[in-house]
Amino acid sequence: MNSFELVVPETAEEAVAALQALAPGEAAPIAGGTDLLIDVDEGRVAPRRVISLRRLPWKTLDWNAGALTVGSTLPLRSLEEDPQVRVSYPGLYQAVRAVGSVALRHRATLGGNLVRSAPASDLVPVLLSLDAEVDLVGPSGDRRVPVDRFVQASRRTDLRPGELVRSVYLPEARPSAFLWQRVRPSNDISQVAVAVAFSPAQRRWKVAVGGVTPRPTLLPEASDVLGSGRPTSSEVRRASEIAASRAAFVTDRRASEEYRRHLVATLLERAVGSAVNGGRFPA
Amino acid sequence: MTSPPLRFQVNGHPQHLANVPDSERLLDTLRWRLGLKGTKEGCRTGDCGACTVLVDDRTTLSCLTLTHEVDGAKLTTIETGPEDLVVTRVRAAFDRAGALQCGYCTPGFVMALAGLLKERGTAAAREELLDGLGGNLCRCTGYAAIVRAVDELRTEGP
The missing domain is CATH 3.30.465.10 (Uridine Diphospho-n-acetylenolpyruvylglucosamine Reductase; domain 3)
Structure with missing residues (x-):
C-alpha cells in the first residue's frame, strides 16, 4: 500500500501552500477520505503528501x-x-x-x-x-x-x-425532489437518478439526471416543457418523453440503456409530483 | 512518515500511541496495534460495514478513516465493557434474539445500531433504525433475527 505523509494545516493559506509545494498528483487534500483512501488502495492515485482539511473552519x-x-x-x-x-x-x-x-x-x-x-x-x-x-x-x-x-x-x-x-x-430555497433506482436500496450506486427543482424567482423548472455519460447533466428542454408553475399532467408526460429520448444514457454493468430510458421517464414524473406536493410550492 | 504521538480514549481508557504511520487506517490500529480484533475487516471499501466503530459516539467506517485524522477522539468498539450502556444493551438484544450465525458481521451491526440509538435516542422509529443498518451486510443472511433484535430493543424501553 502507498504510504504518505499527512500534514494538518491550520489555515486555508497554509493548505493551499502545502498543496502547491508539490507537483499535482504528488499532493492530495483529504476531507472525509471515503473516496481518496479507496483510490490510494487501488493504486489510482499515489500521493506523497496528504493534506488534511480537518482544522479548517469549513464544517459550516x-x-x-x-x-x-x-x-x-x-x-x-x-x-x-x-x-x-x-x-x-x-x-x-x-x-x-x-x-x-x-x-x-x-x-x-x-x-x-x-x-x-x-x-x-x-x-x-x-x-x-x-x-x-x-x-x-x-x-x-x-x-x-x-x-x-x-x-x-x-x-x-x-x-x-x-x-x-x-x-x-x-442561491435559493426551492421546492425540489430527488429520486433514484438501484439494485440495492442502501449503500449502492444509482442506475438512474433524477433531480427536479422549481425556482420561485425565475418561475422555471430545472431537471437534471445522473447515471448518464460522462457526467450528470441538466436537461433544459425537459425543464422548459414543465412551464412556469404547476405543470399539467400532459406537460409532465412530455418532459418525461424528452428526458427519455435526449439523456445520454449508455449500457454498462449497472443497467442497459433501454432500462435507463424507461426509468428516467417514471422517476421524472414522480419527482415533479413530489416537488409540487411537498409543501411550499408557490401559488 | 509518522507524526507526533496520538491520544485516544479507547473503550473508556486513555491510550497513547507513538509511531503510528500517517497512512495507517483506524481499523488496522485497533486490530494490530491495540489487539482489539472484534472489529472486522470485510471489504475495505466501505461497502460492508463490518469495520464499523464509534468515533465520538458516531458510527464510522474504520477501514476508510486515517487514525491520525481522529486524534483526540473517544473510540468505542465491540469490546467495550458495561460502562457503555447502549452497546451493552444492543449486545444483549442480539444475544436474546440469536441475531448471529457465523458472527463476522455482528460487531459491525451492533456498533451501527448502538450509534443510531446514541444519535436518535431510544424513541427512534423502527424504519429509521432499519434504514440505518442498510450499510451493514450479513452474508449468512441472518437478517430476520437482526430485525428481531431491533424490535426487542424498541419494546424494552429506555
Missing part, C-alpha cells in the same frame, strides 16, 4: 435569507440532520440520504463528492437543479464557479493546481 452551514452556504468539509450526516435543509431544500435532503450508509455519511463531505465528480454522483444532479455554485480558494485568490462548469467528467473538474473547494452556495 450558513443561512442568509433563503440562500444556503454549505462548508465543503461538513459531514453529509450533519447536512441531513439540519431540520431547515429538509424543509427548504427537500431535493438536497433526499439526495444526501441516498449517499452510502449512515457511517459513511458521518465522514463523507459535499466538497469531496464534487471533486470526485463521479458520473453516478447522487449529489451533482441536485446541485445542478438548484443552480449551485462552488466557492474555491487558491493561489491566485478566490473564485466562484457554477457546478455545471465545475464538474466535467469522472475525477475531472475545473479545479486548478493549488485550489481547494471551500464551500457550495445554493
Whole structure:
C-alpha cells in the first residue's frame, strides 16, 4: 500500500501552500477520505503528501435569507440532520440520504463528492437543479464557479493546481425532489437518478439526471416543457418523453440503456409530483 | 512518515500511541496495534460495514478513516465493557434474539445500531433504525433475527 505523509494545516493559506509545494498528483487534500483512501488502495492515485482539511473552519452551514452556504468539509450526516435543509431544500435532503450508509455519511463531505465528480454522483444532479455554485480558494485568490462548469467528467473538474473547494452556495430555497433506482436500496450506486427543482424567482423548472455519460447533466428542454408553475399532467408526460429520448444514457454493468430510458421517464414524473406536493410550492 | 504521538480514549481508557504511520487506517490500529480484533475487516471499501466503530459516539467506517485524522477522539468498539450502556444493551438484544450465525458481521451491526440509538435516542422509529443498518451486510443472511433484535430493543424501553 502507498504510504504518505499527512500534514494538518491550520489555515486555508497554509493548505493551499502545502498543496502547491508539490507537483499535482504528488499532493492530495483529504476531507472525509471515503473516496481518496479507496483510490490510494487501488493504486489510482499515489500521493506523497496528504493534506488534511480537518482544522479548517469549513464544517459550516450558513443561512442568509433563503440562500444556503454549505462548508465543503461538513459531514453529509450533519447536512441531513439540519431540520431547515429538509424543509427548504427537500431535493438536497433526499439526495444526501441516498449517499452510502449512515457511517459513511458521518465522514463523507459535499466538497469531496464534487471533486470526485463521479458520473453516478447522487449529489451533482441536485446541485445542478438548484443552480449551485462552488466557492474555491487558491493561489491566485478566490473564485466562484457554477457546478455545471465545475464538474466535467469522472475525477475531472475545473479545479486548478493549488485550489481547494471551500464551500457550495445554493442561491435559493426551492421546492425540489430527488429520486433514484438501484439494485440495492442502501449503500449502492444509482442506475438512474433524477433531480427536479422549481425556482420561485425565475418561475422555471430545472431537471437534471445522473447515471448518464460522462457526467450528470441538466436537461433544459425537459425543464422548459414543465412551464412556469404547476405543470399539467400532459406537460409532465412530455418532459418525461424528452428526458427519455435526449439523456445520454449508455449500457454498462449497472443497467442497459433501454432500462435507463424507461426509468428516467417514471422517476421524472414522480419527482415533479413530489416537488409540487411537498409543501411550499408557490401559488 | 509518522507524526507526533496520538491520544485516544479507547473503550473508556486513555491510550497513547507513538509511531503510528500517517497512512495507517483506524481499523488496522485497533486490530494490530491495540489487539482489539472484534472489529472486522470485510471489504475495505466501505461497502460492508463490518469495520464499523464509534468515533465520538458516531458510527464510522474504520477501514476508510486515517487514525491520525481522529486524534483526540473517544473510540468505542465491540469490546467495550458495561460502562457503555447502549452497546451493552444492543449486545444483549442480539444475544436474546440469536441475531448471529457465523458472527463476522455482528460487531459491525451492533456498533451501527448502538450509534443510531446514541444519535436518535431510544424513541427512534423502527424504519429509521432499519434504514440505518442498510450499510451493514450479513452474508449468512441472518437478517430476520437482526430485525428481531431491533424490535426487542424498541419494546424494552429506555
